[in-house]
Amino acid sequence: EETKSWKKMVNIAVSGAAGMIANHLLFKLAAGEVLGPDQPIALKLLGSERSLQALEGVAMELEDSLFPLLREVKIGINPYELFEDAEWALLIGAKPRGPGMERAGLLDINGQIFAEQGKALNAVASRNVKVIVVGNPCNTNALICLKNAPSIPAKNFHALTRLDENRAKCQLALKAGVFYDKVSNMTIWGNHSTTQVPDFLNARINGLPVKEIIKDHKWLEEGFTETIQKRGGLLIKKWGRSSAASTAVSIVDAMKSLVTPTPEGDWFSSGVYTNGNPYGIAEDIVFSMPCRSKGDGDYELVKDVIFDDYLRKRIAKTEQELLAEKKCVAHLTGEGIAFCD
Numbered sequence: 001e002e003t004k005s006w007k008k009m010v011n012i013a014v015s016g017a018a019g020m021i022a023n024h025l026l027f028k029l030a031a032g033e034v035l036g037p038d039q040p041i042a043l044k045l046l047g048s049e050r051s052l053q054a055l056e057g058v059a060m061e062l063e064d065s066l067f068p069l070l071r072e073v074k075i076g077i078n079p080y081e082l083f084e085d086a087e088w089a090l091l092i093g094a095k096p097r098g099p100g101m102e103r104a105g106l107l108d109i110n111g112q113i114f115a116e117q118g119k120a121l122n123a124v125a126s127r128n129v130k131v132i133v134v135g136n137p138c139n140t141n142a143l144i145c146l147k148n149a150p151s152i153p154a155k156n157f158h159a160l161t162r163l164d165e166n167r168a169k170c171q172l173a174l175k176a177g178v179f180y181d182k183v184s185n186m187t188i189w190g191n192h193s194t195t196q197v198p199d200f201l202n203a204r205i206n207g208l209p210v211k212e213i214i215k216d217h218k219w220l221e222e223g224f225t226e227t228i229q230k231r232g233g234l235l236i237k238k239w240g241r242s243s244a245a246s247t248a249v250s251i252v253d254a255m256k257s258l259v260t261p262t263p264e265g266d267w268f269s270s271g272v273y274t275n276g277n278p279y280g281i282a283e284d285i286v287f288s289m290p291c292r293s294k295g296d297g298d299y300e301l302v303k304d305v306i307f308d309d310y311l312r313k314r315i316a317k318t319e320q321e322l323l324a325e326k327k328c329v330a331h332l333t334g335e336g337i338a339f340c341d
């Protein structure tokens with residue numbers, strides 16, 4: 001006898017669904033780790049022509065897992081079919097960078113994908129869809145995507161910087177000799193690139209400013225900051241491919257942060273549209289900033305953060321980089337002729 005009352009099914013579209021990140025992510029989604037044990041889901045898996053057979057394999061494994069919450073698995077290569085009525089679009093599919101490359105080196109190759117997917121979302125997704133862009137360079141890809149989806153609020157688009165936030169929390173915890181969960185208020189500012197700014201001025205350890213706990217401020221400014229900026233690159237060097245499992249975990253974290261009320265006094269980082277931001281950051285780019293959510297899928301920017309010269313300077317640098325990336329994709333955002341430095 002069915003006594004449990006189920007919620008209405010939620011469509012989750014995932015691109016790059018035959019890839020490594022998705023392979024970690026999909027089984028977490030299907031197990032209810034993200035939206036909860038009473039939320040049935042449909043997975044709409046977008047692949048490429050090249051990956052379609054692998055995608056069939058992924059669908060087979062999902063089916064064979066008998067997840068009680070997984071009510072439908074659909075695969076294909078047409079975003080206009082797969083994104084239909086999507087409440088979530090997790091845009092992972094893109095060419096990843098290899099050893100020695102910067103993420104911006106992928107601008108041209110990947111930008112096109114996100115323009116097309118933005119158009120598809122605009123045409124068929126739920127007007128309430130939350131989009132998380134993972135494929136790099138994710139901030140500018142998210143900008144391209146939202147510009148091509150004018151009937152979906154720009155606020156609904158995120159570039160994933162949660163992995164950077166998690167990396168920063170880990171390094172601060174290790175240095176301070178505390179467990180990860182003692183580190184809070186961790187902002188990543190700016191681009192998911194080597195100019196990103198892990199903010200140790202506003203972050204807290206055991207509720208106290210990091211600088212009071214970690215007295216080696218030179219380490220914070222140099223060693224720590226660089227470690228976070230270059231963590232993705234170092235991992236590529238070690239593995240020979242980019243991070244997958246930890247990225248999937250951070251996508252789960254990013255989604256959960258939007259559907260769970262943010263704990264009192266804390267916040268999370270996400271790359272979001274800058275219009276109306278209270279920090280004086282240039283408008284009309286996607287920039288990682290501190291956010292809070294009521295748990296309704298939406299967020300607001302945190303107002304009570306402080307700045308010093310160091311932080312301002314660093315933020316200006318990552319802002320410059322994003323403005324340059326934006327110029328370089330003007331042809332994909334409908335803003336004229338591209339100009340790349």
Ligand code: LMR
Binds near residue numbers: 096097103136231236
């Ligand atoms: C990461 O940060 O690990 C990913 O963005 C992959 C990369 O290119 O570094």
